[in-house]
Amino acid sequence: MRNRKLLQVGIVVLLVSLVISACGGNKETASTTPSETAGGSNGAAAADGIKVGILHSLSGTMAISEVSVRDAELMAIEEINAAGGVLGTQIVPVVEDGASDWPTFAEKARKLISEDKVATVFGGWTSSSRKAMKPVFEELNGLLWYPVQYEGLEASPNIFYTGATTNQQIVPAVDWLLENRGKKMYLLGSDYVFPRTANLIIKEQLKAKGGELVGEEYTPLGHTDYSTIISKIKEAEPDIVFNTLNGDSNVAFFKQLKDAGISAQDLTTLSVSVAEEEIRGIGVDVLEGHLAAWNYYQTTDTPANAAFVANYKKKYGEDRVTADPIEAGYTAVYLWKAAVEKAGSTDVAKVKEAAKELEWDAPEGKVRIDGETQHIYKTVRIGEVQADGQFKELWNSGEAVKPDPYLKSYEWAASIQPSE
């Protein structure tokens, strides 16, 4: 009896404190002080610093990928701060959780811009989260740096895309496969926007380049049994499986592919969403010999990369690995810093102007912002998974490829471009 009463008192106290905190947040904005809570809890107290938003999924199904990108972005900010900050001021990161839920991304983006008054936001992973944030950034004239490879066909004036667009990853990868590994291609993807759009492009490309489409399958997000799909692949007898599966499904697919007695020697697979981080979660024994297309590998040989990898491991642990989106997030922070310093201001219009044709020595090599599309020039790299969980580069494009999100310079892609 007594216990129960105590408990109830405890609950009342908890709830009251909850209500007060809710109202507290309320009053804060009424008196127009920017919310201190976020900055405070992130351990950065400098009230006069430049605030930037970091918006990734820290909970929910996408957390498996996005947490590492956040880590890289925070590390970049820390490095910049240690070197004196930007424009002589420290950068104060405001971290928010997108919770793998697209409307939440929109809400938090709005909060970061209009409540916290951040100078810019680094964030997003899925196409859906970017599409959800895009109208908010355009409406409030904010600035978003999006660090992941994606399906192209977009160029928002308020977004900088530091991941690859299709002509910096998928298109050259398909060309390379057709030349080196065979003509019969099987398209396998998760059922969402990136794979469907990517495959739409690949199908046009196959038609134009003399490839043959022998199958196309989409599995629901979070699908974990690939036995039937593997039977279908066996029946179709492709030379290549072009894999656009998302996160967790890759684990199930590759494990079950191996068990079905199909190894990388029997069948070429090329993945565009499997990087070093995913290899760690799938197991090298399963993935050895399979291919991937990215713009950066941990093994990429540049001086900037050696330092980047060393710092990342030093900060987050020897067992951690770097990967393409992690590097793109890190690069985004530095590109923003360079643009701000060139502009002498954090004003969105001025930063955008200054960012045009800006160059920086990123871990992946020299990158340059394309002024017209706000994507960046990137080198394309095809790699093979080695026994140590790292990639061996089989081919690269030599020079950084100019981004072309609408594939305007490709004749066969005419039907994909948006109609006027």
Add this chain to the structure above:
Amino acid sequence: MAGYAAAAVALFAAPMFLSDFRLNLLAKFLAFAIVALGLDLIWGYTGILSLGHGIFFGIGAYAMAMYLKLEASGGRLPDFMGWSGLKELPLFWQPFSSFGFAVAMGIVMPALLALFLGFFTFRNRIRGVYFTILTQALVIITTTLLVGQQAFTGGTNGVTGFSKILGASLASPDTKRMLYFVTVLVLIAVFVACRYIVGSRFGKVLRAIRDGENRVRFIGYNPAMYQMVIFTLSAAFAGIAGMLFVLHVGIISPSMMGIVPSIEMVLWVAIGGRGTLIGAAMGAVLLNWAKSEFSTSYPEGWTYFLGAMFVIVVVFLPNGLTGLLGKIKLGKKRRVTKNEPTIEYPAM
């Protein structure tokens, strides 16, 4: 009564005290409160637990989103259809260029779907846990279909990128304030309607069904009829809430209709206090506000708070916050034991 009046006045006065962002949040939470009211009608008053209200919410939201998307595209093909390989607007999209039609569909479609489901389910006397799990199956079906038909529905991205409603820009603070007031008015209207239903003879039968469905049947009522009607009504409310949600948030995607949001909707009611209308509405607003604040203050571990709150309230406060407040107010030492909740729910 005075309390309700004060609450209404506070809601109308809120725009004077809140920043645009907070007002937008509050508007979203009020839309959620409408769903909570509808859920409370079927769960708190009739004893049917639906974990599928995300579907009805989503259908309403999609109806409005289709209108907004066509309005934003201004005669051209909506962007996602283009990159999904569609060349012209599908037939079923065309009437949604009319605002009136979209609003009507946002209410009628969820209601009809609920009626259809209810017609079979309740007549076959599928109750309690079985009904609940059935609704989960429906959620899976709907979301998988929506995601799979990307060319027609926008897939996982959902529908987003709106610009104006009835010619007014959605971005302007005036429109936003206007939409906020619309939401408040709709909420009050739904609240009054619920009060009326609950207080009526119909409402008494609902509670009787909750407390002893078979007894009601033996007295000569047909519980299935009552369940069907209230389920349909509840779905219509969810549809209305969905439409308002889209206006405030600017996006609807299948992620807002899945298992997780559907369960969260029920938790709003549970935490606020099932079986009281004001509790359900307050629960939706408070819980979402808390979620928003927690996740800002503790982006890393806020789900600990949320999870703990669900557990504590459900286990130890079966009547939610209103139950707790009521107890404090009355100063009664009545004890809620584990085997006898103050409101008795039908066994499986």
Add this chain to the structure above:
Amino acid sequence: MDVFILQLFNGISVSSILLLIALGLAITFGLMKVINMAHGELIMIGAYSTYLTQNLFHAYMPSSWFNWYFVISIPASFLIAFLFGLLLEVSLIRHLYGRPLDSLLATWGVGLLLQQLARSVFGAPNVAVTSPSWLNGGMRILSDVVLPYKRLFIVGLVAACLIAMYFYIYRSLEGRRMRAVMQNRDMAACLGVSTRRVDAMTFAIGSGIAGIAGCALTLMGPIGPSLGTYYIVDAFMVVVLGGVGKLVGTVLGALGIGVFNTMFEYWTNASLGKVLVFLCIVAFLQWRPSGFVAMRTRSLD
């Protein structure tokens, strides 16, 4: 013909996986009427236990023993999930008997907590479990038909679990008490059965079996904090379709869903296949609301 045999095997294999994830639920939900939404997280605990066992073997055992870590990890997963289940029952579930729908909401909260806990302890990214080499490869029964050992192993594991559960529930003293309490709690209590103890044991055993499922799933799928969310709805569908309270029903439910799912998926595609299976479940429940095998009862409510 080859494909037909392969797909038949795939159907059985999918059914066996479904059955494994649903068996624990058949006890906690089927017998105890607790809608345990944290069941998926108990599976996750089993999977992480396997991961830990693997790491311990890596660190402290001679490398020639490594292949046998999996043999140890099955009881280890059972034990750890069992303890979690026991803790859960004593601290929470105990307060929720007779309130099935409330148990759903509370255990949902528990699920959130456990997911976040896993994220804090093991990090957000997936972890890898290397399967033992004796499970690699497969049995070649026709020139083009390979039955993977892992899938065969899971079929065997499920059979073993079923037999063990059968003997425990229907042939042991403990099991008799369990059935007595679940059928008529008051009467059992009058006859001197400690219902509290039986409740705790029953729930913990159900949780432990979820742990075994988690262990087996490391062979096939991802191991991460949100692993449980992929399996929870399927598990409920199996139990409800089979009929609550009878093991044989659960077996039939798993077979039905598994075989039809592979069939539909083969004929159409994965998304549509899933939709069709769930539609069938909904339609079937309209026809027989209490599933394949219903408990006969004369009581009305």
